[in-house]
Amino acid sequence: xxxxxxxxxxxxxxxxxxxxxxxxxxxxxxxxxxxxxxxxxxxxxxxxxxxxxxxxxxxxxxxxxxxxxxxxxxxxxxxxxxxxxxxxxxxxxxxxxxxxxxxxxxxxxxxxxxxxxxxxxxxxxxxxxxxxxxxxxxxxxxxxxxxxxxxxxxxxxxxxxxxxxxxxxxxxxxxxxxxxxxxxxxxxxxxxxxxxxxxxxxxxxxxxxxxxxxxxxxxxxxxxxxxxxxxxxxxxxxxxxxxxxxxxxxxxxxxxxxxxxxxxxxxxxxxxxxxxxxxxxxxxxxxxxxxxxxxxxxxxxxxxxxxxxxxxxxxxxxxxxxxxxxxxxxxxxxxxxxxxxxx
Numbered sequence: 001x002x003x004x005x006x007x008x009x010x011x012x013x014x015x016x017x018x019x020x021x022x023x024x025x026x027x028x029x030x031x032x033x034x035x036x037x038x039x040x041x042x043x044x045x046x047x048x049x050x051x052x053x054x055x056x057x058x059x060x061x062x063x064x065x066x067x068x069x070x071x072x073x074x075x076x077x078x079x080x081x082x083x084x085x086x087x088x089x090x091x092x093x094x095x096x097x098x099x100x101x102x103x104x105x106x107x108x109x110x111x112x113x114x115x116x117x118x119x120x121x122x123x124x125x126x127x128x129x130x131x132x133x134x135x136x137x138x139x140x141x142x143x144x145x146x147x148x149x150x151x152x153x154x155x156x157x158x159x160x161x162x163x164x165x166x167x168x169x170x171x172x173x174x175x176x177x178x179x180x181x182x183x184x185x186x187x188x189x190x191x192x193x194x195x196x197x198x199x200x201x202x203x204x205x206x207x208x209x210x211x212x213x214x215x216x217x218x219x220x221x222x223x224x225x226x227x228x229x230x231x232x233x234x235x236x237x238x239x240x241x242x243x244x245x246x247x248x249x250x251x252x253x254x255x256x257x258x259x260x261x262x263x264x265x266x267x268x269x270x271x272x273x274x275x276x277x278x279x280x281x282x283x284x285x286x287x288x289x290x291x292x293x294x295x296x297x298x299x300x301x302x303x304x305x306x307x308x309x310x311x312x313x314x315x316x317x318x319x320x321x322x323x324x325x326x327x328x329x330x331x332x333x334x335x336x337x338x339x340x341x342x343x
Contacts, residue, residue: 095136
């Protein structure tokens, strides 16, 4: 998924901005995929740091229904492919047992990690790429719900019934618990440098509310946000510069200007926001959660306006990643998987 990835004083005037008018469209086009078994799905795309991308998902999954039940089913087999130049390359996934989906790929600062398992999310399997294959790594808790890697290190949000939610950092060959003040659940963590990182998610009180913290190289510190009146929480964060950080909650685009966070309303009629990337020009792109038809296309926010992104008829885009000079996406075309790129 794809990240372009001090403490501040409280600012009194933090306000939500109204939804701006819509402008002209940009375009994503389908890209040929390698052979995949029937009933395949691609769920994640991530820049590989070398101009290409990783994609992950599942193939060969099926359900033979009997009424509302699914007495005969198969979770399928994992898919990980890397786009190298104009071709796709597959690598061994060692230590994988059983069936399921690669739901998360994280790549940055020379590291690439994957996570998955039956049902894909939450994940019970993790592995690190050694340059020729993925080697299994012990998970920090029973289930992994978030996985990132970059300049600040490799982190996972994980939980089990006994210990609840937790954030863990890879330290040598082990996982170390990390406490982030003001953020009860970390949904994403991205860094510009080892001493400039952002963690986003939610605080869990009477209702879930967005929460953000910043790491300055010595400690994590909670950062104030505009108030919200409904359940909402941060899903993604993409640092571009110290004074230019983008994020999304389910309902809003958010921006940090070096002093304060402000909210920008999503396009009118848009379902919950699900993914975010920022292209090489500094423009944020968003895609919605899957919803009842008709599905909404991606949008980009440029010059204070939302711009629709044109995609081929019969396709949907569910995940994004920026690479130098363009943007990649994965989703569906008809009943099958699809990959996209464009600008």
